[in-house]
Amino acid sequence: MSDSPAARLQVLFEGHRLTPTQRRIAHCMVRRAADAPFLSSVELAELAGVSQPSVTRFAVALGFDGYPALRRHLRDVAPAESSAKALANEYQQAVEAEIENLRHLAGLLADPAPVERAGRLLAASRPLPVLGLRAAASQAYGFSYFAAKVHPDVRLLDEGGTMLADRVDAAVRAGATALLCFALPRHPREVVDTLANARAAGLTVVTVADSAFAPVAAHSDLLLPAAVGTGLAFDTACAPMLLGRVLLEAMCDGLPDAQARLEEFDVRAAERGLFVE
Structure with a gap:
């Protein structure tokens, strides 16, 4: 640890x-x-x-x-603090802080059970809604982009407003059993309300948050913490991003056809000349 x-x-x-x-x-x-x-x-x-x-x-x-x-x-x-850290400029200090956040995350992952449980929950949900608003929108988008390559139905919820509850309800009607949320500071009240409504609708809420004491904790069935850096004008989120990729790996382990889907994508991408090699 x-x-x-x-x-x-x-x-x-x-x-x-x-x-x-x-x-x-x-x-x-x-x-x-x-x-x-x-x-x-x-x-x-x-x-x-x-x-x-x-x-x-x-x-x-x-x-x-x-x-x-x-x-x-x-x-x-x-x-x-070491003299080297004391002499570091603010940019170096921000990097050092993120390294510490990643070390902390590595310590938490020494017990893989929570992430493995989350992976099974996400893999089993059809469809899989992924929520992230404001500062967390990019984390939700990144997860959804890669998850869609292996999961048959991923639904990104990265815009707030009156339609958000409707989209959660639609996912429930379509058979969703779990919702993945990325929650980073400052925490929008709308995210807290959406998680409360999602649980009331029967969804199991898996949340990646900056702290186990974040406001979303009370409305999450499984919360996975990954600290953000606060040394710059805007928070940095290397640890939450990496934890999202770890969750992708765990979800792939729960999808028996994940590798086949990836290989199929590679074949089609090559046929279309999608990437410059």
Whole structure:
């Protein structure tokens, strides 16, 4: 398991029954893992959009006497940064942070059972709706593009609006049993509402999110976390993209004709001169 700041926070939060407000604070701390040991309770409350007393109650829920005790604990377990990292410019720091996110993902994948279960669920769903709005739209599109080469019916849901619920309902009527969602910050309320409606309609929701404490967690049957980088003006999402490809591999394992479909595509692509070799 990676020893990244985000990984250590995930371990700290595991096993605790947190309220929605406390999950929001936990999610904020995971996103700001490198800064968390140095944030005051007021600063953390402002970042998470909660009250300062909520931060204190959150620390107590984790077993600490108060927030100062939690912050001291985080400082005690934080590794000292190497001089090389301290001298790195902001672009290098962003790359280093993404490398840490990938290491954390590799640690999570040491137990392949959740991804293997997700692959079976996605392979069995006919059709397979894939949801991703705003920042997550490109992740949903990338997954759907490759999934369509091996899955007989993939339906991309990358546009919000009043038609979104209709398209989910249509997928259910057509026989869908599962929905795959990519959920990245900032999390659109529409995604949360859509997942709630999808589960109410009987779909099993598999979600790739930036944190196990993301707002979509409460409406997901199986959540697979992959952290995003927050060091640049806009978040970077190397780990969620890679996790999407891992899910594709797991789904292919659940599709006995996947290899035949790929070979058929290659033959047709060659006949049409589709690619420049």
